[in-house]
Amino acid sequence: MRVTRTLRATAGAALTGALLLAASGTASADQVRVDQWPLQAFGAEQLWKQATGKGVKVAVLDSGFRETHQDLTGQFLAGPDFAKSTMAAASEHLKPNEDIRDHGTAMASIIAGHGHGPGGSKGIKGLAPDAKILPVPEYKNSGQATRWAVDHGADVINMSYGENIKAGDMCESIHYAVEKGVVVVAAAGNDGWSQKSYPVGCPGAIGVGAVDEYGASSDANNYNSDMDLLAPGKQIPSAMGKSDSDYKTSKGSSASSAYVSAAAALLKEKFPDLTPGQIANRLVKTAGLSQAEKGKNLKLPDEHYGWGYIQPGPALRKDIPAGPAAGPLAMPKGKAPQQAVVPGADKGQDPDPxxxxxxxxxxxxxxxxxxxxxxxxxxxxxxxxxxxxxxxxxxxxx
The missing domain is CATH 1.20.5 (Single alpha-helices involved in coiled-coils or other helix-helix interfaces)
Structure with a gap:
């Protein structure tokens, strides 16, 4: 049974340091809305009666953005000046015919696309169409980018990228974000291995893997204790960066992270006083498993499935106690350092004052x-x- 029916009833290997979405085909603007199976699976039209992400800022840390795309006009807030000179750093991972703005544009559209045409009926519609995007094209320096996003009002931060090392103050900056009440979502990665990676490995980040429309976890998902939730990540239409009407159908945990970030935006609108841990608690307490996985009697959280795939409808509607501020996932301990940590220097100290x-x-x-x-x-x-x-x-x- 497809996960679309289940949800309704209840309501490419990535390079190290690369962005975690692999293109798998093209789609025309006339096809993309029909092909957006996650919206059908989530019962989006009913969801939007509860929340649309209005008033919520989602920072997308990525390679670049086509802010004039027909499905995203007016959705972007002002981004940081410091990132403009560093966008070329991501170009080393580009494939032929890719645009440096492809990945960031795709993530932004999955989160907050509004479509185009009569009533926005064509093109990409995001799961949180009234949310605003803080575009931060600086994923290579995620510590700096994360702190900038927090200090400029982000409610949710989407990190659809990964590395096998902790760079700079990556984890300290996520600690800073969570301490300030910001939900941080990170992609698990598409290498199919159990090796730990970052930023998903940082305490406070919600780790997300890909699931298909039948509720099956992708074989490409990285798997370990950092896997928290699954979300749609196969055959996902999205806006792209080459032109204002460019689209592709893609796969990967990047898209999955964007869907979880969008779900978090819906929850932040409806429950603005909940902590990041309590937002995660709603997603965990309402997560689902396919019939096949239920038959395995998995001990949750499972390294392949986490707590299961997200179900935004029940997460918005169900009467769920807020629970502890830290929620059910691994959270950082103590107080976050207030500035970047320089390798070799004491945390919070200027190494060359x-x-x-x-x-x-x-x-x-x-x-x-x-x-x-x-x-x-x-x-x-x-x-x-x-x-x-x-x-x-x-x-x-x-």
Missing amino acids: PMGAKDKLMLYGGIGVGVLLVVGVVITVMAIVRRRREMAASRSWG
């Missing part, structure tokens, strides 16, 4: 004292050596 007059006086004074001490030691050693030589000479000649 400007030197004032007093500092200079202390430095040069210290150098002077040190020189005098060294000279004194040298003179003392020379005197001792000379005395020993004299004593030795007197003994040998006597």
